[in-house]
């Protein structure tokens with residue numbers, strides 16, 4: 001049977017994106033970035049984002065269809081992000097999806113942006129999207145996901161641990177109680193005039209920085225939950241920068257050291273909570289925390305089965321140090337737990353799939369289409385605070 005082809009749209013924040021997918025296979029994925037527009041503000045300016053989406057979305061859709069070499073007659077449905085995101089930005093994508101649905105008589109699938117980041121590691125390259133020299137078999141036939149898996153979504157707007165019991169059945173284990181991890185990197189980067197978004201530059205600088213120069217706080221280590229908090233790290237960095245400026249010690253090398261300290265502190269917290277989750281899910285050994293807490297974790301309903309895979313998505317998932325830190329933890333957990341199989345980390349196949357993009361929206365929509373979950377055109381509304 002032919003797999004349905006979906007045209008996907010994402011305008012949740014500052015990227016206008018459109019993609020064509022066939023199940024989890026990505027035939028094209030066009031992202032028109034607005035970074036240059038928002039750079040001077042050190043963050044996203046919603047009204048400018050809306051205007052830029054209006055200008056960039058049509059060309060993005062046309063290019064996505066041309067690259068995938070599909071016509072409207074071959075498209076089975078249109079997928080669009082309905083939230084979470086910036087209300088004025090979401091509005092543009094939703095209006096375009098409705099317009100195209102009416103013009104071409106296609107069904108609409110409403111997609112949650114965080115679910116899309118969570119499932120982004122499942123995407124694989126379609127044949128028409130292969131770079132030269134790549135192994136087409138390895139890239140176009142993804143391994144079937146194992147359940148339950150743990151999806152870690154770390155981006156500029158979100159930092160969440162999500163237990164994926166099945167595709168479409170999620171249980172949020174923890175999330176940031178203040179800033180998202182990427183937001184923390186961006187805000188400190190803004191104080192240092194690193195441009196927007198600062199995350200990629202923080203990664204580059206951190207490689208040249210020394211780990212032992214500053215003692216950033218290791219927040220949330222005393223709490224028996226899986227929530228995260230990065231505002232303490234941000235405040236520490238802000239005060240440190242002010243002090244270094246006063247003392248005229250803000251040199252190039254200090255900025256490298258600061259980037260290293262900041263990145264290590266942010267990632268250490270994610271790793272710490274991830275380890276707690278793995279230990280908690282290991283009921284057999286019952287190391288951490290108490291059974292009472294486990295009951296709270298599963299809302300007293302779903303029995304917690306050992307996690308089979310770890311998925312990492314979101315803009316910050318592009319960071320190689322974060323991936324390495326997670327892999328090191330999985331190795332340590334494998335050695336300590338005495339399990340026969342080491343947990344594997346799945347990451348998106350390209351950096352483009354880590355940041356905001358429409359291919360991941362299409363991947364979620366593919367599963368929804370298979371379940372017959374279509375939205376009524378008249379009832380689709382933007383949902384800026386939509387949760388998973």
Ligand code: KG4
Nearest residue numbers: 155156157182197199200315316319355356
């Ligand atoms: O997923 P995304 O494009 O947008 C949201 O949904 O938020 O994530 C953007 C975030 C920004 O905070 C950016 O600084 C961060 O991802 N980011 C990185 C890296 N690349 C992007 N952070 C650390 N290291 C990177 N290489």
Ligand code: ZN
Nearest residue numbers: 117155355356
């Ligand atoms: Zn995002």
